[in-house]
Amino acid sequence: MKALIRPILNWLDERFGTGSVEEFLRHKTVPIHRHTVWYYFGGMTLFLFIVQVLTGILLLLYYRPTPEDAYESVQYIVTQVRFGWLIRSVHSWSANLMVLTAFIHMFSVYFLKAYRKPRELTWISGMFLLFVVMGFGFSGYLLPWNTLAFFATKVGTEMAGAVPFAGKWMLTFLRGGEEVTGATLTRFFGFHVAVLPGLATVLLAMHLLLVQQLGMSVPPSVERATAEGRQPPRVMPFFPNFLLRDIIGWYAALGVLGALAAIFPWELGAKADPFAAAPAGIRPEWYFLFMFQTLKLLPAKILFLEGELAGLAGFSLAGAVWVAVPFLDYRAGFGRVTRFFTGLGIFALGFIVVMSALALR
Amino acid sequence: METPSRSQTPGVQPGRRWVNLLLGSGVVASIATFIYPALRYIIPPAVGESTNRSVVAAKINDLKNNSGKVFKFGSKPALLVRTTAGEFKAYSAVCTHLNCTVQYREDLHQIWCACHNGLYDLEGRNVSGPPPRPLENFEVHVQGEDVVVTRGA
Amino acid sequence: MRQLLKFSLVILPLLLLAPSVALPAPGKDSCIACHAELEGKQSEPAKKFDTDVHHQAGLSCSDCHGGDPGDESMNAMSRARGFRGAPTKLQTPEFCARCHSDIAYMHRFNPKMRADQLSQYLTSVHGKRLKQGDTKVAACVDCHSVHDILPASDTRSPVHPTNVTSTCGRCHADAAHMKGYNIPTDQVEKYRKSVHAELLASGDTSAPTCSTCHGNHGATPPGVSSVANICGTCHVFFAQLFEKSPHQAVFAKMGLPGCVQCHSNHEIVKPSDDWVGTGSSAVCTGCHSAGDKGYVAAQKMAGDLAKVKTFLGRAEEILGTAERSGMEVSSPKVELTTAHEALIKARVNVHSFNDVEVQKQTDQGVEISQKAYQAGVAALAERDVRRKGLGVSLIFIVLAISGLYWKIRQIESGSQM
Numbered sequence A: 001m002k003a004l005i006r007p008i009l010n011w012l013d014e015r016f017g018t019g020s021v022e023e024f025l026r027h028k029t030v031p032i033h034r035h036t037v038w039y040y041f042g043g044m045t046l047f048l049f050i051v052q053v054l055t056g057i058l059l060l061l062y063y064r065p066t067p068e069d070a071y072e073s074v075q076y077i078v079t080q081v082r083f084g085w086l087i088r089s090v091h092s093w094s095a096n097l098m099v100l101t102a103f104i105h106m107f108s109v110y111f112l113k114a115y116r117k118p119r120e121l122t123w124i125s126g127m128f129l130l131f132v133v134m135g136f137g138f139s140g141y142l143l144p145w146n147t148l149a150f151f152a153t154k155v156g157t158e159m160a161g162a163v164p165f166a167g168k169w170m171l172t173f174l175r176g177g178e179e180v181t182g183a184t185l186t187r188f189f190g191f192h193v194a195v196l197p198g199l200a201t202v203l204l205a206m207h208l209l210l211v212q213q214l215g216m217s218v219p220p221s222v223e224r225a226t227a228e229g230r231q232p233p234r235v236m237p238f239f240p241n242f243l244l245r246d247i248i249g250w251y252a253a254l255g256v257l258g259a260l261a262a263i264f265p266w267e268l269g270a271k272a273d274p275f276a277a278a279p280a281g282i283r284p285e286w287y288f289l290f291m292f293q294t295l296k297l298l299p300a301k302i303l304f305l306e307g308e309l310a311g312l313a314g315f316s317l318a319g320a321v322w323v324a325v326p327f328l329d330y331r332a333g334f335g336r337v338t339r340f341f342t343g344l345g346i347f348a349l350g351f352i353v354v355m356s357a358l359a360l361r
Numbered sequence B: 001m002e003t004p005s006r007s008q009t010p011g012v013q014p015g016r017r018w019v020n021l022l023l024g025s026g027v028v029a030s031i032a033t034f035i036y037p038a039l040r041y042i043i044p045p046a047v048g049e050s051t052n053r054s055v056v057a058a059k060i061n062d063l064k065n066n067s068g069k070v071f072k073f074g075s076k077p078a079l080l081v082r083t084t085a086g087e088f089k090a091y092s093a094v095c096t097h098l099n100c101t102v103q104y105r106e107d108l109h110q111i112w113c114a115c116h117n118g119l120y121d122l123e124g125r126n127v128s129g130p131p132p133r134p135l136e137n138f139e140v141h142v143q144g145e146d147v148v149v150t151r152g153a
Numbered sequence C: 001m002r003q004l005l006k007f008s009l010v011i012l013p014l015l016l017l018a019p020s021v022a023l024p025a026p027g028k029d030s031c032i033a034c035h036a037e038l039e040g041k042q043s044e045p046a047k048k049f050d051t052d053v054h055h056q057a058g059l060s061c062s063d064c065h066g067g068d069p070g071d072e073s074m075n076a077m078s079r080a081r082g083f084r085g086a087p088t089k090l091q092t093p094e095f096c097a098r099c100h101s102d103i104a105y106m107h108r109f110n111p112k113m114r115a116d117q118l119s120q121y122l123t124s125v126h127g128k129r130l131k132q133g134d135t136k137v138a139a140c141v142d143c144h145s146v147h148d149i150l151p152a153s154d155t156r157s158p159v160h161p162t163n164v165t166s167t168c169g170r171c172h173a174d175a176a177h178m179k180g181y182n183i184p185t186d187q188v189e190k191y192r193k194s195v196h197a198e199l200l201a202s203g204d205t206s207a208p209t210c211s212t213c214h215g216n217h218g219a220t221p222p223g224v225s226s227v228a229n230i231c232g233t234c235h236v237f238f239a240q241l242f243e244k245s246p247h248q249a250v251f252a253k254m255g256l257p258g259c260v261q262c263h264s265n266h267e268i269v270k271p272s273d274d275w276v277g278t279g280s281s282a283v284c285t286g287c288h289s290a291g292d293k294g295y296v297a298a299q300k301m302a303g304d305l306a307k308v309k310t311f312l313g314r315a316e317e318i319l320g321t322a323e324r325s326g327m328e329v330s331s332p333k334v335e336l337t338t339a340h341e342a343l344i345k346a347r348v349n350v351h352s353f354n355d356v357e358v359q360k361q362t363d364q365g366v367e368i369s370q371k372a373y374q375a376g377v378a379a380l381a382e383r384d385v386r387r388k389g390l391g392v393s394l395i396f397i398v399l400a401i402s403g404l405y406w407k408i409r410q411i412e413s414g415s416q417m
Helices: A002-016 A019-027 A036-060 A070-079 A084-111 A120-142 A147-161 A167-175 A182-214 A220-227 A238-263 A286-297 A307-323 A330-334 A339-360 B014-042 C002-022 C030-035 C044-051 C061-065 C092-100 C103-109 C117-123 C125-131 C140-144 C161-172 C187-191 C195-201 C210-214 C224-232 C236-244 C246-254 C293-324 C330-352 C355-416
Strands: A029-032 A234-237 B054-059 B067-073 B076-082 B088-092 B103-105 B110-113 B118-120 B126-128 B137-143 B146-150
Touching: A002 A019, A019 A238, A029 A036, A029 A238, A036 A084, A036 A182, A036 A238, A036 B014, A070 A084, A084 A120, A084 A238, A084 A286, A084 A339, A084 B014, A120 A147, A120 A182, A120 A286, A120 A307, A147 A167, A147 A182, A147 A286, A167 A182, A234 A238, A238 B014, A238 C355, A286 A307, A286 A339, B014 C355, B054 B067, B054 B076, B067 B103, B067 C330, B076 B103, B076 B146, B076 C330, C030 C044, C030 C061, C044 C061, C061 C092, C092 C103, C092 C117, C092 C140, C117 C125, C140 C161, C161 C187, C161 C195, C161 C210, C224 C236, C236 C246, C236 C330, C293 C330, C293 C355, C330 C355
Parallel strands: none
Antiparallel strands: A029 A234, B054 B146, B067 B076, B076 B088, B088 B137, B103 B110, B110 B118, B118 B126, B137 B146
8 A cells, every 4th residue: 555655645746746745744743632522523524525515516417406397306316316315315414414513613612712812714714614504505405496495495585685774685686586486596506506615615725724734722721731730742643543533433424424314315395386385384404493493582573673683683793703702702812711701602502502492392 | 562473574463464454445345335326326317307397208100190198297197199190299188177087089089088078179178078177288299219298398 | 693603512512411410310310319318217228228239230229119210309209100119028028029030130140040039938937927927027138138238148248157147046036026936946045055156156158057957048947857868968977877777767756856866956066975875974865774775885885985095095195205205106106097087987987876886996996006005115115225235335334444443553552662
């Protein structure tokens, strides 16, 4: 094995100058401590993203983004194309898994305060990546053009219209018109396979470059313990030790995906009928449920604002604060733990979990 | 922990060999189970088009003039008629009254439903009996030997 | 000389025109001109006449009533000028028939038009009673209106199919008017509940209304023995089956009206499957009681219908589940339409009152439904067969993971030395 790789790497080095990359990788280390397990979630999200790209490209070979053909083309993939059912179910399940790991990764970074100086940009690019991932989920959900997808999109884009001033424009921009139609499908398809992948690539490149440049962050508590001599500084080489462990995780994820595809195949549903009444209990995918449930629970009016509007404003504010947390929690840059932000994080996590659970009842 | 080695090649222990074998075979086999479906997937199936929109209803020699044939179109029956003049026409075979399957009557030169004696003309218009609406018309094109029936967009 | 010329050139033409100024111009109708300016009932005919089909055909008041439309004085309405006046109720049929029974005359306006309305009318109950002096019955203008008569094909005409029920109902649903005739007055109310009324209201003018079954000019209630013939003009298969069934002879002997016995005559509603059999809504138990052959046959037929519906429902359910979870089941679905057809045909065959005929259809329906059900089961099983493939890939994955694990241990134990 090694006898094969060495000549190839040398050949590449003579042309691309990859020798420096090799050197870097050889010396890259990963700290070992009580919280090391959380380090795996970023790579897991990346791996699932790659699964999405590959299965997505395969689906692209047969999918047709028009209201007349979309449902039928997915039906065709799932019934006529060999292993089409597998590719399609893996794509749908992996999407959900990726959103889950992305959230876990984000919250673990938050609670371990990895966003502190000098990693502010890593956090910001990561947050935008999270928004992009949720955009992938929202746009992709419509593509099979079944009843659930159609009405979930209707409800979801309706929210955009509630924003003051820009609301009407945003709604029309998202829907490609006043209502959810074939124009919406075309547009969402464009977002899903071109716009969002482009954005994701740029943000990912930035995010990964920063991670390599700045190395792995060590939680403040561990840093302190090491500085005070209570804990020896332990590291493992990234290559091959950490990477091999990463790969174990990725294999396990593949196994889980395969099991889900075979045991809980993703349903085709019924073809969307824009003129039918919305079925009872329409709701968006689980990662939007907490927002959906909050808006449902808000009273019709809060002070001088319409309830829905206040809710949207609240979420926008919360999002802005969350993205800006490295600057707000600047004390973390000095290794100091500000209890307020830990509390805020626990509140946010609890809020999301409780609201999602309520919506599922 | 040193394992006593049987082989005298320095640095290569039988334990190591087994691990490499396990790893190698596991990785290769698992990659094969991923690559194999993907490769089969890429090859287009025999039925190129979704049968909901377009179907080869018959070969041109299957029907003589003044005859009809019921065929499967998506998950509903459809009717292909070859008129006395030799022209091909196609309609949904689902009667607009109570969804029985209609048929071509060579003696009447009309389309007949056996359930309640409904009749349609060769344009699909309901002309007699209970059917309240005409039959849905489909487009017919002859491609070589094939009579292709398509549903309009 | 020049004066004479001036006179001739100017005055003479005026003199020539004078008669046309002094008298009503040709086509100008003094009847309409005068009556339009009168008050109340006297001006009604003139005002309504614009839309009248007779007016469109170029006829005028005098063509029916006689008199002289050119005379502006009251002389226009003198006997000498042929004035006939307004006919009495009893005179109406012959008054209209003066033209409408004259084939040669009518065909000048519409070659297709029938000219037998009077002779038909005289055979009807209305016509016969009128001849006996009863002025309460319907004559021409009661249904067709007068002075604003529209052709029956015009939707505003009181004899357009969608309006016929209200027109007949004006008398026949009026209990006070119908006192003494000893016939029911609830026909309109009952008819409005029927499927025929529903179809007519939706615009299907081929649906039957009063005149379809009773006739229009020769309006007569169908006799008990001929009711089935009337229903059978549209409901062909049912009439044919009934005729061959044991009920035909029995009903005739008992003087029972064929179809009406179970389906009613005016309140013909959509039948349901529980009319067949021995249940609470069944019509069979009206005559049949426990133990007789008819009772047994009814039970059997109801049972068979229920059976095919159950199997059909089960097959539809499983195929629906399979399709929604992404399996290809279009072929069994197409096959199942034949089972649905068998149910429809079974319902038709009920009218043979022979449970064997019904069973022939239901058995076919059950067989096809079972096949389709099996196809659904197979589709769902195929979906589950994929777990086998999953099992294989999981083995390899476990292999790879264990290989990785041992590799890590090996590397890390080596580096610790």
